[in-house]
Amino acid sequence: MVGSFGRRRRRSDGAAQSGLGRASHPAGGGEHLRVDVSESPGSARIALSGQFDIASADDASRALQALLNRGLDLVVVDLSGLDFMDSTGVKFLLEGRDAARDLGVKLSLVHGGDPVRRVLTVAGVIALFDDADNPQSFP
Amino acid sequence: MGDVCGKGAEAAAVTGLARYTLRTGAAQVDSPSGVLTILNDALRHERSPREYCTVAYARLDHVAGAFRLTFSTGGHPLPLLLRSDGTVEHVGTHGLLLGAEADPQLVDTTVDLQPRDCIVLYTDGITDAFAPAHALAPADLESLLGSCAGSSAGEIAERIYCTVLDFSSSEPRDDIALVVLRIADREPSQDGRSARLGLAMGGEAA
Numbered sequence: 001m002v003g004s005f006g007r008r009r010r011r012s013d014g015a016a017q018s019g020l021g022r023a024s025h026p027a028g029g030g031e032h033l034r035v036d037v038s039e040s041p042g043s044a045r046i047a048l049s050g051q052f053d054i055a056s057a058d059d060a061s062r063a064l065q066a067l068l069n070r071g072l073d074l075v076v077v078d079l080s081g082l083d084f085m086d087s088t089g090v091k092f093l094l095e096g097r098d099a100a101r102d103l104g105v106k107l108s109l110v111h112g113g114d115p116v117r118r119v120l121t122v123a124g125v126i127a128l129f130d131d132a133d134n135p136q137s138f139p
Numbered sequence: 140m141g142d143v144c145g146k147g148a149e150a151a152a153v154t155g156l157a158r159y160t161l162r163t164g165a166a167q168v169d170s171p172s173g174v175l176t177i178l179n180d181a182l183r184h185e186r187s188p189r190e191y192c193t194v195a196y197a198r199l200d201h202v203a204g205a206f207r208l209t210f211s212t213g214g215h216p217l218p219l220l221l222r223s224d225g226t227v228e229h230v231g232t233h234g235l236l237l238g239a240e241a242d243p244q245l246v247d248t249t250v251d252l253q254p255r256d257c258i259v260l261y262t263d264g265i266t267d268a269f270a271p272a273h274a275l276a277p278a279d280l281e282s283l284l285g286s287c288a289g290s291s292a293g294e295i296a297e298r299i300y301c302t303v304l305d306f307s308s309s310e311p312r313d314d315i316a317l318v319v320l321r322i323a324d325r326e327p328s329q330d331g332r333s334a335r336l337g338l339a340m341g342g343e344a345a
Contacts, residue, residue, distance in 0.1 A: 084271040087144045091191055094239055123214045124235035
């Protein structure tokens with residue numbers, strides 16, 4: 001037997017739904033990501049906090065690319081302030097990794113809390129990045 | 140079951156590439172990991188700038204009256220296995236997001252399915268549609284599925300789907316897709332083996 005569902009919403013509270021319209025942003029939105037950059041000689045840290053989704057990916061990518069272009073030895077991407085990250089965050093990290101490799105910059109990660117670590121684990125990408133908290137774990 | 144990173148025309152193009160590559164790949168190789176590796180190659184050779192997608196690819200074999208599921212994942216949530224006694228576990232090994240590396244080293248996992256066992260494939264929209272305010276952690280999803288033992292595939296799909304959508308009246312932030320496969324508990328009937336499988340699927344676009 002094959003059944004299908006979807007395109008209809010049942011809610012215990014009986015709230016009226018308006019189909020697939022996107023009049024307002026859902027829980028996320030670009031205004032929820034904060035990007036802080038700090039520098040020391042030869043290295044920089046880009047700290048992301050709040051929520052990383054498709055609405056905020058461009059801001060983060062521009063900030064990271066600008067840092068990578070500075071000719072630094074090391075750039076650390078700190079995800080510990082994020083309380084949400086989706087697969088666009090993984091894409092951001094992989095693009096940053098490729099750009100860093102092309103420019104000869106070492107890129108390492110601070111993985112952050114459980115929600116972010118889970119996304120990285122499911123995507124299978126944790127082992128691709130140097131762990132800034134534990135640099136000895138990678139050659 | 141798959142999920143493309145991103146939205147809009149680029150994502151639609153990747154979805155198209157993935158669909159026809161999986162169809163042709165499945166005719167070339169037997170193993171799910173081999174099929175996904177073909178898709179990984181296609182993503183790396185045909186998409187620039189680089190695009191990524193996640194897939195859980197499974198094949199169900201029916202041999203000598205028994206069902207056997209062989210599957211592989213690339214960057215995708217692992218399948219959930221609900222046994223007839225109510226025990227639940229995520230099964231398999233996390234594989235690398237497709238498109239990320241030239242050699243993703245994907246692996247296959249095999250599960251023998253008994254009558255009334257159930258397999259659930261889902262996208263991360265199930266867990267994250269209303270995150271971070273209302274996230275359905277993988278352990279919560281396991282508990283929910285565990286309470287569904289004995290239900291039909293359609294009932295299980297509805298239960299999970301409604302649980303997620305009941306979190307909030309706002310629009311989900313991500314697409315939601317779900318496939319539930321259940322081995323029936325009755326003997327083969329006159330009208331063939333389809334009577335021994337229950338299948339439910341559906342989804343919601345963000």
